[in-house]
Amino acid sequence: MSSKYVKLKNIVKIYRGDDKKTFTAVDNISIDIEPGEFVTLLGPSGCGKTTTLRMIAGFEVPTSGDIYIGEERVNSLTPDKRDTAMVFQTYALFPHLNIFDNVAYGLKIKKLPEADIKRNVENILSLVGLEGLAKRAPNQLSGGQQQRVALARALVMQPAVLLFDEPLSNLDAKLRVYMRTEIRKIQKKIGITSVYVTHDQAEAMSMSDRVIIMNKGIIEQIGTPQEIYKKPASEFVADFIGVANIFDAEVKEVNSNGVVIELFDAIFNVKTEAKVKAKDKVKVVIRPEAIKLSDTGNVKVQVLSSVFMGAYQDYVVKHGSTKVTVLDYNPSNKKVYNEDENAYLDIDPNSLHIIPNKK
Template sequence: MLRSKGVNIKDITKIYVTPNGKEFKAVDNVSIEIKAGEFVTLLGPSGCGKTTTLRMIAGFEVSNEGEIYIGGDMVNNDTPDKRDTAMVFQSYALFPHLNIFDNISYGLKLKKMSKDDIKLKAKEIIDLVGLAGMESRYPNQLSGGQQQRVALARALVMEPGVLLFDEPLSNLDAKLRVQMRSEIRNIQQKVGITAIYVTHDQSEAMSLSDRIIIMNKGIIEQVGTPKEIYYSPATEFVADFIGEANFIGGEIVEVNGGKAKVSVLDKFINTKYSGKKVAGDVCKIVLRPESIIIGDDGNFEGKVISSTFMGAYQDYRIKIKENIISCQDFNPIVKKVYNIGDRITIDFNEENVHII
């Protein structure tokens, strides 16, 4: 049904002028290559440039520098309606005076398609997004999740080469967000459309994406699969933004054959390493809370300063020397539970240690 297109962004920059006349680079020399049929998420905190980047792809913002290609064609000078993209907005932007069928088919009517073709295409999309039987309802008669499906259907029915999402789930409650992100991913994979999704929610990015692009202060910090971003963060910012992380200072003792020996907390650990640091360099290691092994016979001894039952896991804060280490011990009902003030030891496998 859809013919997806790749997107290639080359060195785009967007500069705004502040009220006091100073220039502000919202997006600073960013390059991105997205394959046809790929689901890519732009992720980062407020003000990082992700929405501005999406709006430049859509044509709602004009870049000061750089080039944007969709399906191999440069679109810098094309208006939004000429770019073969469709946007799903945060606010849904549904017409309140039109029923669901008319909202979804609105764009097809503007293209002056025949009534029979409109009916056929609209029905196909309505079935795809699970709105069959609701065609005659109006937006105010729908739940938030149903309104989001209408917005998605209205974009899909135009058969765009690229589907753009601007934080589409931010108005939904937490449980519905989880349900809708699963539905969006399933629909995207079913139709094979290229999707570019903007969010500040790392859980959404992890569950939806083939690749994640982490942005910060107008630049790209890292591009990778969810697994690469989580387990091999390129910077401290990425490690801290995606999930929870412990950062522990250390020193490189030896680098040899893709491995490194590191001095951490007055002990030596070995881990995989392919970076540029050499023996004698200071470093930081990243440890995810769930990867830490706790007990009574580990290598690093500390004191429990916080112990909180979280249902699926017991959450600990452990002080070792001057470091506060966050640990998550899953399925605590079958484990020994440590209390505040208890002595405890931790350990970790070398596969769980990442050097930045």
């Protein structure tokens, strides 16, 4: 199965309503996806991620810009003429056909020889872990198995690019975790270029080579899951991915070791690549798991809430009028602070991330 790169260049999609008003769903975005890469479009409802996927698939036509799959510009090609296959949120299986015939459907439309169809379908069913179920009807399968059939039906066409439109959203939480691992394992095995749409952060972080964060039709950040989490490019990304404490601060000075800021009436020297200068207003991001509570220190806080969550103790504490979320993992062998107790924040300066304020 050969993979191709996907290139989106200055893509704009504008919808015009019956009242002649326009809505820009995708606003001048450019994306380069490498052959064999697994990239996820992530963002809240209405951010433009599904519209972008549908333009790659050919179900929507860009208002302007160019889409390439490999060397071929595909703007004017219908979905069936593109070297892509889509796995939908609703499995869209034919209820009157058994599993074999569901998977074989596209190959039969192409009028492949019966022997080739049989071999290809059997190989794909084995790949997705459905061997021995070819004669079953879709309603005799679990939700996870039906999703595998939908995946097999897409893969059997041997597309260069596989597109996923929130494929796991209809599954229960435990099965979702299992299936995202399975999909990623299969994708890596065959090395197919994959573009995946979800609003589920855990899916995006666990499956992707790179994540594209979208918001209101624009791209906020493109990066590896680690980059997105540890070095968010904007306040939106920091707030959208995981849990984040975001504070206002002022740059006191810039030196060879980084940036000096004042936070919680304490001074921190923060290593940063952010382009800032003295007196600039910035946002400071601290992940809750990067903060500890202690009996001693220089940032005194009052515990507002203390909740045992099994793997971690979930605290909300207050310094002056500023609230801080603290997640203390593996709390069993540590001191647990109760509501209304006093404690001190233990913050590693290396865990602070600076985001310059937008001008």
